Every structure is written in C-alpha cells, then in structure tokens.
Amino acid sequence: MTRVKLDFLDQLGKFWELQGSALRIPVVDGKLLGVYALSKVVSSEGGFEVVTKEKKWSQVGNRMGYQPGKGTGSLLKLHYDRILYPYELFQSGVSLMVRNAPRIF
Structure with missing residues (x-):
C-alpha cells in the first residue's frame, strides 16, 4: 500500500470518527x-456530481475492474455518496451542518 493511500484512509477514518x-x-x-x-476514479471522471449527472457509475465500476451488468455502478454510487462524498x-x-433559522419572538 502506498503512503498516499495510507494517508488518505487515515484521514477518512479520522473524519468519520469526528462525525461519531x-x-x-x-x-x-x-x-x-x-x-x-x-475516490481517484470518480475524481478523474469529473467528481461525484458529474459522474451522477452523466450516469457514468457503470463506467466507474468497469475502470475499477468490476464486471458490467451486476448493478455494481449503482452500488458504487451509494457507497460513494455515503462514505466519500461527505468527506x-x-x-x-x-459545511455539512444545516443551520437552524433564527427564532423570531
């Protein structure tokens, strides 16, 4: 495992730890x-929004070595959205926090 990959995984883990x-x-x-x-494949394809808008999740799966036609693209999107996109x-x-509107009395 490369140092860059280890650092990435460490930072991702710390991020989620801080989120509880x-x-x-x-x-x-x-x-x-x-x-x-x-993360790298999605980034090289233009990022989460672009990959989602242009429906490239199957292509992302193919680039990662997954067999086409198993619904893997949808699964990768789900995991990216839940794990990597907030990071x-x-x-x-x-900001990931939704601010409450100020109360008016």
Missing part, C-alpha cells in the same frame, strides 16, 4: 471496496 461514526469499508462483489481507488465536501470547506 466508525468507518466501515463495504464489500462489493465479494471484496472489500477500494475506497481510495473509487469530499468537508475537504472543500462546505
């Missing part, structure tokens, strides 16, 4: 999901 959750790596097609690889937003400085 443990990072659990899901299993896809009988193997642990390569979250670092998923990506945090890294970019977007």
Whole structure:
C-alpha cells in the first residue's frame, strides 16, 4: 500500500470518527471496496456530481475492474455518496451542518 493511500484512509477514518461514526469499508462483489481507488476514479471522471449527472457509475465500476451488468455502478454510487462524498465536501470547506433559522419572538 502506498503512503498516499495510507494517508488518505487515515484521514477518512479520522473524519468519520469526528462525525461519531466508525468507518466501515463495504464489500462489493465479494471484496472489500477500494475506497481510495473509487475516490481517484470518480475524481478523474469529473467528481461525484458529474459522474451522477452523466450516469457514468457503470463506467466507474468497469475502470475499477468490476464486471458490467451486476448493478455494481449503482452500488458504487451509494457507497460513494455515503462514505466519500461527505468527506469530499468537508475537504472543500462546505459545511455539512444545516443551520437552524433564527427564532423570531
């Protein structure tokens, strides 16, 4: 495992720990999901919004070595949305908290 990959996984784990959750790596097609690889492939395709808008999740799965036609693209989207997208937003400085409107008495 490369140092960059280890650092990424460490930071991702710390992020979820600060959110009060443990990072659990899901299993896809009988193997642990390569979250670092998923992050890199989605980034190279333009990011989460672009991949979703242009319906490239099957292509992402193919690039990661998954067999086409098993619904893997949808599963990768789900896992990215739940695990990596909040971290990506945090890294970019977007607030994940929804602010309550001030009360008017």
